[in-house]
Amino acid sequence: MKKLCAIGEALIDFIPNEKGKRLKNVGSFRQVVGGAPTNVAASVARLGGESIVLTKLGEDAFGDNIVDTLNECGIDTCYIKRSKDLDTSLAFVSLSDDGNRDFKFYRKTAADLDYSKDDLPFEAIDDCGIIHFCSVSLVESKMKDAHIALLEYALKHQLVISFDPNLRLSLWEDHEALKKTVHDFIPYADILKLSDEEVEFITGNTDITKELGKLFQHRCKLIIYTQGKEGATLYFRDGRSVYCPGYSVDVVDTTGAGDSFIGAFLYKLLEDEKDLDKIAIEDYQSYLDFANCYAAHTTTKEGALNALANQKEMNSFINTIKKGSR
Numbered sequence: 001m002k003k004l005c006a007i008g009e010a011l012i013d014f015i016p017n018e019k020g021k022r023l024k025n026v027g028s029f030r031q032v033v034g035g036a037p038t039n040v041a042a043s044v045a046r047l048g049g050e051s052i053v054l055t056k057l058g059e060d061a062f063g064d065n066i067v068d069t070l071n072e073c074g075i076d077t078c079y080i081k082r083s084k085d086l087d088t089s090l091a092f093v094s095l096s097d098d099g100n101r102d103f104k105f106y107r108k109t110a111a112d113l114d115y116s117k118d119d120l121p122f123e124a125i126d127d128c129g130i131i132h133f134c135s136v137s138l139v140e141s142k143m144k145d146a147h148i149a150l151l152e153y154a155l156k157h158q159l160v161i162s163f164d165p166n167l168r169l170s171l172w173e174d175h176e177a178l179k180k181t182v183h184d185f186i187p188y189a190d191i192l193k194l195s196d197e198e199v200e201f202i203t204g205n206t207d208i209t210k211e212l213g214k215l216f217q218h219r220c221k222l223i224i225y226t227q228g229k230e231g232a233t234l235y236f237r238d239g240r241s242v243y244c245p246g247y248s249v250d251v252v253d254t255t256g257a258g259d260s261f262i263g264a265f266l267y268k269l270l271e272d273e274k275d276l277d278k279i280a281i282e283d284y285q286s287y288l289d290f291a292n293c294y295a296a297h298t299t300t301k302e303g304a305l306n307a308l309a310n311q312k313e314m315n316s317f318i319n320t321i322k323k324g325s326r
């Protein structure tokens with residue numbers, strides 16, 4: 001089984017000790033490791049696969065916490081760079097009663113944005129089957145240039161490229177620049193994961209089916225449309241699609257649901273080892289169902305990375321869920 005390579009931010013999320021308050025009114029927070037690419041790599045590692053993360057951290061306590069936590073998850077952290085001069089990125093989060101979030105990022109002196117194309121470990125990338133990236137690290141920076149160099153290399157070496165825009169509007173003063181950036185990077189993707197809000201932001205249309213022609217116009221083979229508790233639909237380039245309903249669970253916190261979903265789906269693709277074009281539709285359906293189940297489990301626990309199940313926890317969750325509801 002090949003490895004997953006996730007590139008982008010690894011940061012500390014300060015999550016609130018109380019729910020239902022606006023960010024400005026939250027009294028106390030605690031630190032958890034976050035960052036969408038990191039959560040995806042952690043999902044693969046927790047499920048028993050291999051993953052590496054390409055990022056840069058400050059030489060500070062928060063960076064130390066990230067490295068320790070990723071090691072505990074089973075991620076290979078040896079390609080993570082550290083900076084003496086720059087800081088590990090931080091994000092403060094508030095949680096509404098229904099599990100939705102509000103963010104404030106502190107990354108003006110972000111070490112992750114200083115990760116450069118010269119930091120890319122091409123010898124390790126050759127062992128990877130899938131490259132995964134998101135949009136938080138695509139602001140103008142050395143990190144953006146590193147993404148481009150990595151994706152060009154992946155194209156040349158026929159690695160599968162997965163893109164989850166994972167939009168964080170508060171990080172972009174100019175939302176049109178974010179939209180343009182996402183459109184600039186879609187042509188790299190073999191797999192594109194979009195939530196309903198992202199479809200609307202990127203295409204201006206709430207109906208994804210009307211936009212599939214445009215979204216598939218480059219090299220994209222699979223579009224995964226996640227629909228929160230309703231589950232997810234997988235669209236294929238040739239017009240076919242499969243839908244899997246979500247699982248009904250007692251939601252505690254939806255943080256990381258989308259990341260754990262795509263992490264579980266990519267884990268299944270790595271385990272399958274076939275070219276995307278050679279995988280049977282029934283297998284895709286079962287991978288989508290597994291991803292729904294894995295993500296539903298994540299929502300039953302607080303936080304993101306610490307909520308990710310390993311195979312054993314997943315098996316017992318699947319057994320309770322089978323007896324239960326959908």
Ligand code: ATP
Pocket residue numbers: 195196226227228229230231232246247248249251254255256257258259261291292293295296299
């Ligand atoms: P995120 O909140 O991490 O940004 P997202 O917006 O990328 O997530 P969603 O569509 O909200 O993506 O959720 C991804 C997947 O997580 C869904 O397809 C579903 O499988 C699962 N999921 C999300 N919310 C719930 C829920 N309330 N109950 C059960 N499963 C859920």
